[in-house]
Amino acid sequence: GQNIDQPTEMTATEGAIVQINCTYQTSGFNGLFWYQQHAGEAPTFLSYNVLDGLEEKGRFSSFLSRSKGYSYLLLKELQMKDSASYLCAVNEDSNYQLIWGAGTKLIIKP
Amino acid sequence: DSGVTQTPKHLITATGQRVTLRCSPRSGDLSVYWYQQSLDQGLQFLIQYYNGEERAKGNILERFSAQQFPDLHSELNLSSLELGDSALYFCASGPRPGDEAFFGQGTRLTVV
Numbered sequence: 001g002q003n004i005d006q007p008t009e010m011t012a013t014e015g016a017i018v019q020i021n022c023t024y025q026t027s028g029f030n031g032l033f034w035y036q037q038h039a040g041e042a043p044t045f046l047s048y049n050v051l052d053g054l055e056e057k058g059r060f061s062s063f064l065s066r067s068k069g070y071s072y073l074l075l076k077e078l079q080m081k082d083s084a085s086y087l088c089a090v091n092e093d094s095n096y097q098l099i100w101g102a103g104t105k106l107i108i109k110p
Numbered sequence: 111d112s113g114v115t116q117t118p119k120h121l122i123t124a125t126g127q128r129v130t131l132r133c134s135p136r137s138g139d140l141s142v143y144w145y146q147q148s149l150d151q152g153l154q155f156l157i158q159y160y161n162g163e164e165r166a167k168g169n170i171l172e173r174f175s176a177q178q179f180p181d182l183h184s185e186l187n188l189s190s191l192e193l194g195d196s197a198l199y200f201c202a203s204g205p206r207p208g209d210e211a212f213f214g215q216g217t218r219l220t221v222v
Contacts, residue, residue, distance in 0.1 A: 041216075097158060
């Protein structure tokens with residue numbers, strides 16, 4: 001079956017580093033997306049990984065291991081505005097549907 | 111601004127009623143997705159269209175239906191509304207199925 005797991009909630013301190021993990025079990029794989037969603041707002045695209053390794057984009061980096069069915073989103077130099085939910089989604093290439101995790105709510109404390 | 115337009119932004123209606131939510135995708139995008147997000151819940155995939163044809167179906171109730179028109183805009187019809195249908199309904203579009211999806215600002219539906 002299809003399954004994507006993320007921690008429900010994480011707390012971190014302003015200025016610190018946090019890693020949000022995502023594990024997936026899907027019948028196929030054609031890429032993994034990370035989105036950020038502030039409460040009551042639309043999700044916005046953060047990163048895309050289709051090959052193993054690390055993709056860095058400013059303060060945010062995303063890592064993928066296809067053999068382990070595992071990805072993480074690394075946020076550095078945390079700011080209060082980073083308080084949001086972070087959604088992991090997998091493109092399961094059998095029908096090109098995005099399979100979504102429930103999201104990780106990240107709380108940043110001063 | 112993602113380029114995806116959803117109307118209306120807010121909708122309050124009574125149980126048993128029917129409503130239509132509208133979505134205009136980004137220029138050039140052929141794929142349209144509909145999602146439901148209840149309070150403090152994750153995104154629930156409802157249905158996907160590609161170039162006018164239904165491509166994939168998720169947890170969409172029989173009371174709900176959707177379509178994508180020749181000009182590529184899409185409508186989500188919700189009928190016999192129940193209190194539990196209160197949620198944010200997002201439309202997203204992308205160039206092709208499985209590509210990065212761009213989300214509209216959503217329609218907040220409240221059923222009273």
